[in-house]
Amino acid sequence: MGERLTLPDWSSLAAQADDTVPLLETALLIARDEYPGLDADLYDTLAQSHAEHLRPEIEAIEEWPLKMAAINRHLFDELGYTGNHDEYYDPRNSYLNEVFERRLGNPITLAMVQMEVARRLGVPLDGVSFPGHFLVRLPVDDGILVMDPFNGGRPLGADELRERAKPHLGGDIPDDNALMHILDPASHRAILIRMLRNLHGVYAERDQWDRAARSADRVLKLAPEQPEAFRDRGLAYLKMDYQHGARHDLARYLHLAPDAADAHALRERLVELNTSRSRMH
Known part of the structure; x- marks a missing residue:
């Protein structure tokens, strides 16, 4: 038997450095608010099984982009993880246990699955808190490869990224420097806060004010x-x-x-x- 996954305590998170806040564990801690009987080990084991299935193939590949293509093919094509286009604002899309179970999610939770599997295979995949939809990024020889986890991990070119950013920048098209700044890696804390703010918005829209208050309260546990x-x-x-x-x-x-x-x-x-x-x- 391996070690059981221990979820952090809410009171411990504010004092931790932004990137030492554990991503998978804290996402499951958020889910435990809604699913008190959640078995965190089950989802840790599931992420590990995805990684172990891929390990021989990934270790035989040299280049990061080709490793990433193999990871995406397994997660999105073979296992069927996909963006929930039909019910984008279903709160289950923001709870990682539901995403592992249903293989349906929103951009940020699908990115978490992608990042968790990639990192267990030594592939340095980061999240990007892009305006609109959350994205992921991978370092490559001459820059970065940016991908869209909500749409099967599809790579995005600079022109499409500029167009996507434009409505969120008052109609301005970002220049190279502005775009690179927008594409900075998001810290674990920033990712989790964005996930909670999504949940707050979903619950406020549904007039579920106790859950909306809880989501905002959890943000304050991460960023007081x-x-x-x-x-x-x-x-x-x-x-x-x-x-x-x-x-x-x-x-x-x-x-x-x-x-x-x-x-x-x-x-x-x-x-x-x-x-x-x-x-x-």
């Missing part, structure tokens, strides 16, 4: 001073009629981001909350 997470949790608390928590979180948001675009509206909301509290007293 992130302004948007205080705002998101505070607004979810408001919907849940938990006014004490809402007042605290919205005040903290306004302290951390006094010049935010929504600061004026939230200041007025906070005044209303404090006024109603005074009346109650």
